[in-house]
Amino acid sequence: MVLRLYANSLSPFVRKVRVVLYEKGAAFDTVEIERGAQREELLRVNPRGEVPALVDGETVVNGSAAICDYLEDVLPEPPLLPAAPAARARCRALEHLADTQTDALQFLSFLFAVRRPELRDEEPGAAASLSAAVQRHFAALDRELDGREWLAGEFSRADVAHLPHLTSLVYLGARISSGCGRLRAWVDRMRRRPSVERDAAQAMVAWERARGSDDPFFRADRIHWRGERVEWAVRLGLAAWLAREVEAGRAYFSCDIA
Numbered sequence: 001m002v003l004r005l006y007a008n009s010l011s012p013f014v015r016k017v018r019v020v021l022y023e024k025g026a027a028f029d030t031v032e033i034e035r036g037a038q039r040e041e042l043l044r045v046n047p048r049g050e051v052p053a054l055v056d057g058e059t060v061v062n063g064s065a066a067i068c069d070y071l072e073d074v075l076p077e078p079p080l081l082p083a084a085p086a087a088r089a090r091c092r093a094l095e096h097l098a099d100t101q102t103d104a105l106q107f108l109s110f111l112f113a114v115r116r117p118e119l120r121d122e123e124p125g126a127a128a129s130l131s132a133a134v135q136r137h138f139a140a141l142d143r144e145l146d147g148r149e150w151l152a153g154e155f156s157r158a159d160v161a162h163l164p165h166l167t168s169l170v171y172l173g174a175r176i177s178s179g180c181g182r183l184r185a186w187v188d189r190m191r192r193r194p195s196v197e198r199d200a201a202q203a204m205v206a207w208e209r210a211r212g213s214d215d216p217f218f219r220a221d222r223i224h225w226r227g228e229r230v231e232w233a234v235r236l237g238l239a240a241w242l243a244r245e246v247e248a249g250r251a252y253f254s255c256d257i258a
């Protein structure tokens, strides 16, 4: 049975799952959801309207962490979760950090740089606070790498989950300072992995396609908010702005329960 991945190559969560699939040498095909018009097709698989979604015969798995857990069960080699309980717990915690806080910082940076560039002038204080928060986050990740080559000791999902967010932040102009030498070296090590190289090339092609599209999946006039993304917007002083976005129908929230 060939696995089927519902994807958009710009999504860091899709990229996490795809790198895991490459690392495991899995056979899979991809349904690239890259036009807004394909949203209905995606909703039939994932009622949250989010990528990634994985279909394996009759089984549908949604959410990148659940998908990676499933892949770990059906394709245990090579393992991407450490075997020792302490390292395993650390790996899961760091993957969660990537999926929540690191994602939110990347999402808001993308908002300021690409989707709502006018915000840089309208909310200069928020833009500056965001840059400072990104630098603090880089420093925190650098500390996590103290005495370790990989975030959870051995190469694992904690590394895979962080990389797409971090390379996006760097692409958007965030600089990993020389004071964060361990993080810089980790990014270089990650980028040299064939799985990561292959995925990054696909993301760049998707980025060029999305920029030229008249109906991109990630639309500037209908932005997907949730959890820590909202929390960070509020922390940065964007609560009133976000309330106006909701009122104008430009903010979209996923829902598990109708």
Ligand SMILES: N[C@@H](CCC(=O)N[C@@H](CS)C(=O)NCC(=O)O)C(=O)O
Binding pocket: 011, 012, 013, 049, 050, 051, 052, 062, 063, 064, 065, 099, 217, 218, 223, 224
């Ligand atoms: N918790 C989910 C998050 C997935 C997610 O947020 N996907 C975003 C792309 S990064 C999405 O599909 N958003 C729908 C939209 O923007 O319309 C996971 O880990 O897979």
